[in-house]
Amino acid sequence: MSVAVTIESIEKRFEAFAALRGVSLDIQPAELVALLGPSGSGKTTLLRLIAGLDQADRGRVLFGETDMRELSLRDRRIGFVFQHYALFKTMTVAENVAFGLNSRPRRERPDAAEIRRRVGDLLDLVQLPGLEKRYPSQLSGGQRQRVALARALAIEPRVLLLDEPFGALDAKVRKDLRAWLRDLHRRTGHTTVFVTHDQEEALELADRVAILNDGRLEQVGTPDDVYDHPASPFVCEFLGEANRLPVKVVGSQAFLGDRPVLGGLSQNQGGPASLYVRPQHLRIVDDAPLSLPGVVEHLRRNGPLRRAEVAVQGLQRRLDVDLASQVAPAIGERIRLRITHGSLFAAA
């Protein structure tokens, strides 16, 4: 049922604006892939190109072994869920879900009873049983989203494409739907690509995350991969907060000023560099060889975490430090910080 999607050096311009500048990506059958990036990075353009709603200037998209351009939009069997769902407002929920089946040529079309049964099954699957007769305007945002999904699933798609699936929903509904979508994917096993600008959503949902910036693919990998081993400063900063330290690498150690702050580096990255450290990778220690002295200037609450802003000599910006289970220091207290994990990029 589900099929591998191969994207080969896709390029796309809109007038003077280069939306995609050579993007290649292999998507495995039944994989759940997130296209993540800031607005204008080309992620929605890429999704529309995979669907065939737009044409690439260069490069191609393969479904399995078939070049997608050889297939008509109908034969591609794409389940596309639009950002604002694009439910047909003059039709009931049942008519919306049945639209794809009713659009088939007469000899391939199931009979009315069969279509009714399929619509019922799909509405059960998306946990909206009994809403057949409602109109889209009578549904909540989350319900509309699920109707849109049921409608896309009705054509037994080979690939499911979701454009900002949770973008128009409020925070609570988003979280519920995320878990639900993950579960649905596990049960139905469609090759799925979804676009999001929310890194938390991408990291939580996807098997692999593809990070786009300015029309280029910055990195593709599992959530752990991209989060812990970002390939570029952009990826590092986009995926979560990070403190940036201008360091100098000498031998296997990184120095802030003349103080060594991180050791155990491979030998081939000497010279000035930027060290990115996430707030949770700074730990308050009593004393250690590789540690950074500083003064606590602020304490804040950031959701479940407490966060300290620590001024360090030689750094203009204060360092953000998460105080997960640590004993909170007092404002004005002198502490020492140890970097447990960091990403080093040669200075540009």
Place this chain on the structure above:
Amino acid sequence: MSEAALHLPAVPPSRAGAQRVRGESLVVRCLLIAVSLAFLALFLLLPLVSVFVEAGARGFAAYQAAITEPDAVAAIQLTLLVASIAVPFNIVVGIAAAWAIAKFEFRGKNFLVSLIDLPFSVSPVISGLVFVLLFGAQGYFGAWLKANDVQIIFALPGLVLATVFVTFPFVARELIPHMQALGSADEEAALTLGASGWRVFFAITLPNVKWSLFYGVLLCNARAMGEFGAVAVVSGKIRGLTNTMPLHVEILYNEYMGAAAFAVASLLAGLALVTLALKSLLEWRYGDAIAASRRH
């Protein structure tokens, strides 16, 4: 008459009463209301009422005689015939133009949008004259048409052409803003679900804009039946043959047959009233859907 009634500023019902904060004093408010009411009564209501009063002045028998007289019947039939050709034509072309403008990006699009408004900005007399200039005996195509025995000016084709020209903007102008506001997502969704182009149009696009379309058709029809200037130029006013209702009214009036003129005029005024009533009903019942199409 119908034009005057149709161009009343339409106040969306949803907004009436929504404004609670008013800076003006009571006197200013009363004065403004009184002035506008007096104006409406004097310039719109009074003439309309007088049409019906005059039409009925000689009694019902005279009224009936005036509108069943052969020339009047011919004028009514011709008006209906012209409208029944011009309006469907403008529906089809108007939808096509609105579709092209709302759904596609192309060079010269802004020019096309301005061109659609041309009939509104050109005097109807000129709209008629251009067709005489093109197809009249002395016109560019006059000799060729005469040689091939095709009559356009002073005949039905001329009337239809002039009417189509004058009434073209109504459908397109109602549809364009509405279609633009709707975007193409619904159509794209239908295409990915495997619908053919025709199915997308009839199952998605048309139902989405049906109220603006109906609204545009209503206005288009009222204007098509009531058009005087452009039609007067190309008609030649041959009684019983190329006289439409507005022209017939004028002829009767010029021949001092006031009661008969007003009797036929009352039919046109009636059309205007029906149009106005339908339009109000639509706005009241489907205000939201139409509001999207009214952002000119």
